[in-house]
Amino acid sequence: MIDQPRKKALIEYIQQRQRSNDREILIALELYFDGYDDEHCAVSANVGPFTTTHFAARLREIRQRPDVLELLIRFYDYADALEFEDSWIGSDSVYVVTSASLNAVRDWFEDLEVSEVWDEPDLTRFPDLMQIPDGFRLVAVWWD
DSSP states (O other), X not given: OBOHHHHHHHHHHHHHHHHHOSSOOEEEHHHHHTTBOOSSOSTTTTSOOOOHHHHHHHHHHHHTSTTEEEEEEXXXXXXXXXXXXXXXXXXXXXXXXXXXXXXXXXXXXXXXXXXXXXXXXXXXXXXXXXXXXXXXXXXXXXXX
16 A cells, blocks of 8 residues: 555655756655555566565665665656556665675675666765765665
8 A cells, every 4th residue: 555645745855856956866765665565566666576565674674784884765756656546656776885795785685686786886976875984885786
């Protein structure tokens, strides 16, 4: 089930960020999943199916690791969310601020059928991103 007022609030949050910049928008895990309970999580739309409950729980588990500082959801699109009540804000990626190797990150997401994992070299694409301390980097995790 999708909480329509919370979905509207998330879209408004995204629209405010879009007005202030034309770069990528990363959304906090709790904010993205607040009001979103569905049998098939939009982030991993082409694999699974994974429920939002399962998907969000795995992301929270990964974020609790000592070698992870943050885990964020990349905003993709909300056109379907505006048009259809049963549609959520689109995403196809999460970004992890971590000191772990790429192979380790791949292993963390193995049960979620991730398509690709890579180091994100261009941090200027993310204006709201936290300052990343030495020894950590931004890793993209993408589902096709």
